[in-house]
Amino acid sequence: MALAGLSGPPRYAAAAAPPKVTKAAAHYQDYPNDGxxxxxxxxxxxPGGSPGAGMMGGTMGPEMMAAGTCQIVEGSISPRGWCQFYRPLSG
Ligand code: SF4
Known part of the structure; x- marks a missing residue:
């Protein structure tokens, strides 16, 4: 099987977490998609919260709408953003 499309050095050094995909690959946008x-x-x-808790699982107050992170997509993630891997908390 060809490995076309893979580039850059392997990223399995320090962290046990699997590599994340780029925002571009996930078609991430920093605004909601149809709600x-x-x-x-x-x-x-x-920020300061745990996965699967949604925006209510982090710090309460104005920080609640601060950027967090994602288990799948790399970089800073807006709670108002969206990508093609979206899955509802209850789904
Ligand atoms: S929609 Fe979900 S999977 Fe996609 S960037 Fe946001 S938190 Fe991550």
Whole structure:
């Protein structure tokens, strides 16, 4: 099987977590899609919070809408963002 499309050095050094996909590969956008958003996605990790808790699982207050991270997509993730891997918390 060809490995076309893979580039860059392997990323299995320090962390045990699997590599994440880029925002471009996930078709990430920093605004909701038809009412769906990262803050309601099971893969969203709010700042100071835990995965699968949604935006309510992190710090309460204004920080609640601060950028968090994602279990799948790399980089800073807006709770109001969205990508093609969206899965609802209850789904
Ligand atoms: S999988 Fe996509 S929609 Fe879900 S939190 Fe990550 S970036 Fe947002």
């Amino acid at each position: 769906q958003m990262c803050g309601m996605c099971k893969f969203y990790i709010p």
